Amino acid sequence: MEQRLANSWRMSVNDKKFIEEALLSDIRIDGRGPFEYRRLTIKFGKEDGQSEVQLGHTHVMAYVTSQLVQPYRDRPNEGTLSIFTELSPMADPSFEVGRPGELAIELGRVIDRGLRESRAVDMESLCVVAGRFVWAVRVDLHIVDNGGNLIDAANIAALAALLTFRRPECTIGGEDGQEITIHPPEVREPLGLIIHHLPVAVTFGIFGEDKSLVLVSLVLHISIDLSRHGGRMTTTVNSNGDVCAIQKAGGEGVMPSEIMRCLRVASVKAAEITQTIKESVDVYNENRSLRHIKRHLKSAPVEVRVPERGTEGNETGGVATDFSKLSSSEAGGSPMVTKGEEAPSGDAVESTEDPEVKPLTLKTPSLKQETQSPQRTLRDAVKAKQKKKKK
Amino acid sequence: MRDLHLQQLRLNQTQRVRLQTALQKLQDVSPSSAAATVAVADNIPVNHEDGVLKGHGTSELDGQVVATLCGVVERVNKLVYVRTLRARYKPEIGDIIVGRVIEVATKHWRLEINFSQDAVLMLSSMNLPDGIQRRRTATDELNMRSIFEENDVICAEVRGFQHDGSLHLQARSLKYGKLKSGQLLTVPPYLIKRRKQHFHHLENYGVDLILGCNGFIWIGEHVETSNGVMEGDGGNKVEESNESSSHSVPLGEKGQRLMSLETRQHICQIANAVRVLSTLGFSLTTEGILEAAKASISLGINTKDMLGAEFHVQTAEREVGRRMSLLRKKG
Amino acid sequence: MEYVKLSGFRLDGRRPTEMRHIHAEVGAVANADGSASFEMGNTKVIAAVYGPKEVENKGQQIGNKALVRCEYSMANFSTGDRARRPKGDRRSTELSLVIRQTMEACILTHLMPRSQIDIYVQVLQADGGTRSACINAATLALADAGIPMCDLVTSCAAGYLNSTPLLDLNYLEDSAGGPDVTVGLLSKLDKVTLLQMDAKLPLDIFENVMQLAIEGCKAIANLIRQVLLENTKKLEYLRGT
Numbered sequence: 001m002e003q004r005l006a007n008s009w010r011m012s013v014n015d016k017k018f019i020e021e022a023l024l025s026d027i028r029i030d031g032r033g034p035f036e037y038r039r040l041t042i043k044f045g046k047e048d049g050q051s052e053v054q055l056g057h058t059h060v061m062a063y064v065t066s067q068l069v070q071p072y073r074d075r076p077n078e079g080t081l082s083i084f085t086e087l088s089p090m091a092d093p094s095f096e097v098g099r100p101g102e103l104a105i106e107l108g109r110v111i112d113r114g115l116r117e118s119r120a121v122d123m124e125s126l127c128v129v130a131g132r133f134v135w136a137v138r139v140d141l142h143i144v145d146n147g148g149n150l151i152d153a154a155n156i157a158a159l160a161a162l163l164t165f166r167r168p169e170c171t172i173g174g175e176d177g178q179e180i181t182i183h184p185p186e187v188r189e190p191l192g193l194i195i196h197h198l199p200v201a202v203t204f205g206i207f208g209e210d211k212s213l214v215l216v217s218l219v220l221h222i223s224i225d226l227s228r229h230g231g232r233m234t235t236t237v238n239s240n241g242d243v244c245a246i247q248k249a250g251g252e253g254v255m256p257s258e259i260m261r262c263l264r265v266a267s268v269k270a271a272e273i274t275q276t277i278k279e280s281v282d283v284y285n286e287n288r289s290l291r292h293i294k295r296h297l298k299s300a301p302v303e304v305r306v307p308e309r310g311t312e313g314n315e316t317g318g319v320a321t322d323f324s325k326l327s328s329s330e331a332g333g334s335p336m337v338t339k340g341e342e343a344p345s346g347d348a349v350e351s352t353e354d355p356e357v358k359p360l361t362l363k364t365p366s367l368k369q370e371t372q373s374p375q376r377t378l379r380d381a382v383k384a385k386q387k388k389k390k391k
Numbered sequence: 392m393r394d395l396h397l398q399q400l401r402l403n404q405t406q407r408v409r410l411q412t413a414l415q416k417l418q419d420v421s422p423s424s425a426a427a428t429v430a431v432a433d434n435i436p437v438n439h440e441d442g443v444l445k446g447h448g449t450s451e452l453d454g455q456v457v458a459t460l461c462g463v464v465e466r467v468n469k470l471v472y473v474r475t476l477r478a479r480y481k482p483e484i485g486d487i488i489v490g491r492v493i494e495v496a497t498k499h500w501r502l503e504i505n506f507s508q509d510a511v512l513m514l515s516s517m518n519l520p521d522g523i524q525r526r527r528t529a530t531d532e533l534n535m536r537s538i539f540e541e542n543d544v545i546c547a548e549v550r551g552f553q554h555d556g557s558l559h560l561q562a563r564s565l566k567y568g569k570l571k572s573g574q575l576l577t578v579p580p581y582l583i584k585r586r587k588q589h590f591h592h593l594e595n596y597g598v599d600l601i602l603g604c605n606g607f608i609w610i611g612e613h614v615e616t617s618n619g620v621m622e623g624d625g626g627n628k629v630e631e632s633n634e635s636s637s638h639s640v641p642l643g644e645k646g647q648r649l650m651s652l653e654t655r656q657h658i659c660q661i662a663n664a665v666r667v668l669s670t671l672g673f674s675l676t677t678e679g680i681l682e683a684a685k686a687s688i689s690l691g692i693n694t695k696d697m698l699g700a701e702f703h704v705q706t707a708e709r710e711v712g713r714r715m716s717l718l719r720k721k722g
Numbered sequence: 723m724e725y726v727k728l729s730g731f732r733l734d735g736r737r738p739t740e741m742r743h744i745h746a747e748v749g750a751v752a753n754a755d756g757s758a759s760f761e762m763g764n765t766k767v768i769a770a771v772y773g774p775k776e777v778e779n780k781g782q783q784i785g786n787k788a789l790v791r792c793e794y795s796m797a798n799f800s801t802g803d804r805a806r807r808p809k810g811d812r813r814s815t816e817l818s819l820v821i822r823q824t825m826e827a828c829i830l831t832h833l834m835p836r837s838q839i840d841i842y843v844q845v846l847q848a849d850g851g852t853r854s855a856c857i858n859a860a861t862l863a864l865a866d867a868g869i870p871m872c873d874l875v876t877s878c879a880a881g882y883l884n885s886t887p888l889l890d891l892n893y894l895e896d897s898a899g900g901p902d903v904t905v906g907l908l909s910k911l912d913k914v915t916l917l918q919m920d921a922k923l924p925l926d927i928f929e930n931v932m933q934l935a936i937e938g939c940k941a942i943a944n945l946i947r948q949v950l951l952e953n954t955k956k957l958e959y960l961r962g963t
Binding site for chain 1: 812825914915920925
């Protein structure tokens with residue numbers, strides 16, 4: 001409502017009609033079926049607790065930070081979790097700078113409800129000194145590109161970031177037992193958050209006329225105006241079959257039986273997405289622990305090279321494995337899946353072997369490079385890659 | 392009748408009882424149309440074989456005619472529609488309305504009437520001050536403010552609808568135009584019925600009463616319209632000239648002749664009569680207003696006490712009597 | 723804490739499927755085109771509707787529909803601790819958005835193009851279920867203002883404590899941390915237009931709780947219909963011929 005209407009993309013009558021007619025035959029304008037997701041990519045940043053999620057066109061980044069604060073008076077032995085969203089005009093010209101619009105607030109509150117009220121993150125473990133010091137975890141979500149379905153993408157980003165976040169360990173000491181020493185990560189290994197379950201948001205858009213409401217999911221890339229047309233419903237479910245939160249703020253009326261059907265579809269989707277998230281987090285954790293091992297080795301050039309190849313290989317490898325899993329899970333895999341496999345081209349083929357090969361033959365590549373180390377420069381590293389391709 | 396207003400009346404126990412009995416009797420005397428009330432989303436009983444025409448306030452759902460408004464179902468031959476009560480004004484061409492100027496724009500004025508959009512009064516639909524029928528020039532456009540300014544009260548007639556749904560007004564006749572020296576009241580539009588005459592000159596009081604169809608009522612000093620100059624100030628009324636000859640009338644700031652105290656009191660009495668009737672929810676007719684004003688004078692009630700609890704109760708009782716006598720006459 | 727005792731009674735003596743006492747009145751704000759006050763137990767809400775009127779901000783005018791605006795606010799004295807609430811805080815904004823979209827679903831906006839309808843909802847006393855009370859009050863006020871609607875929207879909340887689905891939670895039960903399901907229903911069409919839920923619930927229990935809330939909505943719809951019919955009848959016979 002408060003968005004700058006002048007800059008928002010408006011759909012023509014032809015587009016709307018076409019979309020609705022196509023939906024009647026269960027096709028969407030990018031060829032997906034009604035309950036298919038776009039290509040999901042999860043990447044992580046250098047630090048713990050930074051994640052980047054791409055769902056088709058939509059790009060969301062999440063950052064998790066923590067701080068010691070005083071707890072709320074009515075909950076003295078629980079930590080706090082707060083979610084902040086940034087919708088900058090970079091993502092969509094109709095977003096305004098400064099004060100968050102209605103969309104931003106709704107997004108923040110839906111994700112907040114899904115994560116906090118469903119007790120996904122364990123709050124009591126964040127307590128350090130009851131009544132005086134607790135950890136306040138803050139999740140900042142930045143929407144970099146708005147390609148539709150912001151809630152789902154932002155939720156996945158928040159979950160991925162929370163899973164990989166590590167807070168520094170602290171010990172209570174001092175004379176009166178009130179002094180707290182926060183140990184830097186080099187001294188003591190930081191701890192992860194205890195997460196009981198993963199609430200995944202699945203958004204459905206409601207299309208069709210009053211008589212025949214076609215409930216279709218997972219909003220198209222032209223999100224905002226379309227979902228305004230008929231309304232949308234966001235369901236947050238976890239893989240255990242629990243409903244964590246539902247948000248259907250007005251819009252077209254829907255039969256209760258339809259809602260139950262959507263919830264069942266959502267729990268299936270949630271299981272898939274949880275799987276994807278867990279895999280990428282596992283890969284990230286592995287990589288992280290490898291990085292730590294590398295830190296103790298003397299050979300500097302190796303340090304530079306292996307993460308390059310490693311992270312790239314891991315990421316694409318991770319994505320490729322994701323695709324293989326996705327394609328097996330979805331009957332009649334969509335064209336997007338095959339495209340994804342082709343894009344990283346040669347690298348994908350080679351690097352699929354890498355994650356499996358790497359742990360066993362860790363020493364061998366390093367040995368190889370050690371012999372050539374005195375003459376190696378960055379340029380050689382690049383050339384080495386190209387040589388590999390030509391093979 | 393808004394319960395809120397009645398609560399403000401602070402009726403004592405006897406008055407409350409009297410009012411309740413009066414309202415009860417009204418209900419018994421009420422026309423049968425009250426039985427055909429519907430609320431939103433109610434089914435309207437309709438004889439399907441007749442091929443019914445669905446009018447305002449109705450919609451179709453699964454072959455049933457469903458009301459979209461709260462009101463009374465009216466049937467005219469094959470047309471079925473729902474007449475709302477407390478809604479905004481529903482304009483028709485030829486209605487006399489009273490409005491207030493909101494904006495002076497290029498070649499037209501925007502008026503606020505009690506409608507979903509503001510009404511437009513074109514410069515060409517307005518008589519020029521010198522009375523000559525001629526083409527409006529650029530100078531006329533620049534001098535629009537000398538005719539009407541913001542917050543002026545104007546009486547006009549509905550000429551038609553514009554392409555975007557707002558109203559087009561015209562004020563070409565001499566009885567239309569700027570209204571001065573009086574009071575503007577707002578009542579719900581459903582209390583004012585469309586009649587042949589909306590301009591009433593109450594001779595006993597020397598007061599003009601204009602019942603605008605949009606719920607805006609103007610009560611002001613009587614203005615003679617036979618001279619041809621609408622913006623006459625205070626006029627050349629017979630009664631007035633008598634008064635002026637008897638005692639000197641003080642001049643106002645702009646040199647206009649001020650109204651006499653008596654005229655002002657009459658205006659207030661009529662206005663209070665209108666207020667009482669609208670609070671009680673009775674429909675506003677000239678006869679009704681005059682009756683109420685006469686009753687207040689004959690009962691010796693002060694003008695300001697007319698808005699008190701006692702007068703309200705008495706008016707209600709009088710209305711009961713009137714309707715019952717009407718019923719007797721019919722039946 | 724025991725929210726449902728073994729005898730089957732709740733903290734305030736109600737049964738699990740019993741709603742609080744409802745009192746609905748039309749005509750609370752004299753100046754508005756339509757207004758209503760709605761009470762559910764100790765929760766009191768006033769709604770006022772202005773419109774359809776000329777759009778204030780010409781840039782927001784929609785050529786084929788009416789513009790619906792809604793503002794939700796809680797009075798400072800509405801809760802136990804008298805605190806000054808900032809006007810644009812996140813909860814108020816979200817609730818304004820929710821109420822607006824719920825009412826927009828039932829107002830026939832295409833009948834009033836280029837106009838604006840303002841809905842103002844003010845909570846005077848908050849004792850749980852303010853969202854539902856606001857929507858019910860807004861429905862009454864819109865019907866009072868003579869704005870065409872396709873159906874009456876009513877809303878009710880339900881929860882699940884001590885393994886029992888409970889209808890119409892009050893503040894104590896709401897702050898227990900259990901799930902809270904708010905449903906907004908188009909009564910005639912039997913369709914759900916508003917659905918909000920927080921905290922965790924297994925799928926089948928959720929279905930029961932939602933059904934219970936839908937039953938509550940239907941009961942409120944009957945009551946609202948009665949109130950509107952009575953009010954219309956009264957206006958009609960007062961007006962006379």
